[in-house]
Amino acid sequence: xxxxxxxxxxxxxxxxxTEVRAVDNISIKIDSGLAFGVLGPSGHGKTTFxxxxxxxxxPTSGYIYFDDEVVSExxxxxxxxxxxxxxxxxxxxxxYPNMSVxxxxxxxxKLAKVPKDKIESKVKEVAEELGLAGVLNRYPKELSGGxxxxxxxxxxxxxxPKVLLLDEPFSNLDAQIRESARALVRKIQRERKLTTLIxxxxxxxxxxxxxxxxxxxxxxxxxxxxxxxxxxxxxxxLIARLTGEIxxxxxxxxxxxxxxxxxxxxxxxxxxxxQNNVVVGIRPDDLSLSDTPLDKYVDVGTVKIKLVSYGAGIxxxxxxxxxxxxxxxxxxxxEPLEAGVETxxxxxxxxxxxxxxxxxxxxxxxxxxxx
Numbered sequence: 001x002x003x004x005x006x007x008x009x010x011x012x013x014x015x016x017x018t019e020v021r022a023v024d025n026i027s028i029k030i031d032s033g034l035a036f037g038v039l040g041p042s043g044h045g046k047t048t049f050x051x052x053x054x055x056x057x058x059p060t061s062g063y064i065y066f067d068d069e070v071v072s073e074x075x076x077x078x079x080x081x082x083x084x085x086x087x088x089x090x091x092x093x094x095x096y097p098n099m100s101v102x103x104x105x106x107x108x109x110k111l112a113k114v115p116k117d118k119i120e121s122k123v124k125e126v127a128e129e130l131g132l133a134g135v136l137n138r139y140p141k142e143l144s145g146g147x148x149x150x151x152x153x154x155x156x157x158x159x160x161p162k163v164l165l166l167d168e169p170f171s172n173l174d175a176q177i178r179e180s181a182r183a184l185v186r187k188i189q190r191e192r193k194l195t196t197l198i199x200x201x202x203x204x205x206x207x208x209x210x211x212x213x214x215x216x217x218x219x220x221x222x223x224x225x226x227x228x229x230x231x232x233x234x235x236x237x238l239i240a241r242l243t244g245e246i247x248x249x250x251x252x253x254x255x256x257x258x259x260x261x262x263x264x265x266x267x268x269x270x271x272x273x274x275q276n277n278v279v280v281g282i283r284p285d286d287l288s289l290s291d292t293p294l295d296k297y298v299d300v301g302t303v304k305i306k307l308v309s310y311g312a313g314i315x316x317x318x319x320x321x322x323x324x325x326x327x328x329x330x331x332x333x334x335e336p337l338e339a340g341v342e343t344x345x346x347x348x349x350x351x352x353x354x355x356x357x358x359x360x361x362x363x364x365x366x367x368x369x370x371x
Contacts, residue, residue: 001032001033001162001163001193001194001195002032002066002067002085002162002163002195003029003030003031003032003065003066003067003195004029004030004053004064004065004066004163004195004197005028005029005030005064005065006026006027006028006029006053006062006063006064006065007027007062007063007064007065008025008026008027008061008062008063009023009025009026009027009049009052009059009061009062009063009064010023010024010025010026010059010060010061010062010219011023011045011048011052011057011059011060012060021218021219022045022048022219023045023048023049023052023059023219024045024218024219024220025061025062025220026049026062026219026220026221027062028214028221028224030195030197031195032193032195033193033194033195034195034196034211034212035186035189035194035196035198035209035210035211035212036196036197036198036210036211036212036213036214037197037198037199037200037205037206037207037209037210037212037213037214037227038050038197038198038199038200038206038213038214038215038216039200039201039203039206039213039214039215039216039230039242039243040201040215040216040217040242041201041217041238041242042201044216044217044218044219045216045218045219045220046199046201046216047167047199049199049216050165050167050197050199052064052072053086053163053165053197054081054084054086054088054165055071055072055077055079055080055081055084055086056081057077058072058075058076058077059072059073059074059075060074060075061074062074066079066084066085066162066163071084084162084163085161085162085163086161086162086163086164086165087155087156087157087159087161087163087164087165088156088164088165088166088167089152089153089156089164089165089166089167089169090152090167090168090169091167091168091169091171091172092172093148093149093151093152093172094152095140095148095151095152095155096140097139097140097141098139099139099140100136100137100138100139101127101132101135101136101137101138101139101140101143101147101151102123102127102136102137104140104151104155105123105126105127105132105136105151105154105155105158106119106120106123106158107155108155108158108159109122109123109158109159112159122158123136123154123158124136126154126157126158127154129154129157129188130150130153130154130157130184130188131150132147132150132151132154135147144177145172145173145174145177146173146177146180146181149169149170149172149173149177149181150181150184152169153169153184153185153188157188157192161194162194162195163194163195163196163197164189164194164195164196164197165196165197166185166196166197166198166199166200166209167199168199168200168201168205169181169185169198169200169205170182170200170202170205171200171201171202178204179208182204182205182208182209183208185198185209186208186209189209196209198210203227203231203242203243203244206227207227207228207231210227211226212224212225212226212227213225213226213227213230215230215235215239215242215243217238217239222235222236222238222239223235223236223239230243231243231244232351233353233361233363234281234353234361235360235361236355236359236360236361237279237281237355237359237361238359240281240353240355244283245283245284245330246281246282246283246284246353247280247281247282247283247284247287247329247330248279248280248281248355249279249280249281249282249327249329250277250279251265251277251278251279251280252276252277253267253272253275253276253277253278256268256270256272258278258280258352258354260280260321260324260327261321261322261323261324261327262301262302262321262322262323262324263300263301263303263321263345264300264301265280265298265300265347265352266298267352267354269363270354270362270363271362271363272362273356273362275356275357275362277357278354278355278356278357278362279354279355279356279357279359280352280353280354280355281352281353281354281355282329282347282351282352282353283351284316284330284331284332285332286347286348286351287329287331287332287345287346287347287348288331288333288345288346288348289303289305289317289319289331289333289337289343289344289345289346290343290344290346291343291344293346294346296348296349297346297347297348297349298346298347298349299344299345299346300345300346300347301321301322301344301345302321302322302342302343302344302345303319303320303321303322303329303342303343303344303345304319304320304321304322304325304340304341304342305317305318305319305337305338305339305340305341305342305343306318306319306320306325306328306339307339308336308337308338308339310336314332314333314334315332315333315334315335315336316330316331316332317330317331317332317333317336317337318330318331319331319345322342329345331345
């Protein structure tokens, strides 16, 4: 497959007299066969970065290489999208409503003037792979959302691309279908060893498909690592929020403990660097509520149940320290508790994240934090 290398890549858009650095001096290498995910806040450069890789945008500065070949250079697309061996799947799928599923999938091959008999065999092969063999004669309006999405993927794969580019590919799908769609893309990517770049605002998309990921903030990669590393060791509190639900709690440092009202969270192995005030980050699934000790958890104090809700098989329980009901902490639980009940809050050992007042993680990171 193809290795993608980016050197000092920037893209600047002008809005009147204002310059917007959508992509700001990025350098990165995406190895052949790797699935690389790009996560970040809306409007911070994710899609622009993907479009630069695709050859749909000219760089303001910097270079893009496919293997050792320059495909984009400053203010010039050297090799157009049609010559890069890429396939793209967009958020809206862009199926032709007046064409059957067969013809939608076959369209890139017809444009390339592939012989008719080869088109038919290739379309049927890809349709079988994606579970579309029984709907080839239907039109997009007759398909479910999942079938439309698989048709868009089939149209991308029928060309045997070297690089697969996915731009928010699952956002129009219902939650249940989204899970199976992610699994399908992951399976195809691994089996074909396709160099893949997926852009999404949903961390679940990245975690399901990518071997490695980067978080773009203000046009730069703020952190690069495996999805698990970024989730467990976010470089900043912003990255912690982007990668999943988290409680971010203002705390005072007293005798190597983070103190939040009557709650006392031990800060073992944390280099505090003279910090008197910190922000403690704890994900709801790393918390538990119990009046008895639990293995691998530490009791941090007594809390009061304020609110209980249910969704997706999990009870979301909002609690507050008994001495300060203005502080809300969300806990994931398998069983509900009654509002007004007091109990103990337990934190899973090793899962506490500690940030300074600027949002930087004070714990040693296992990822590449890009400055």
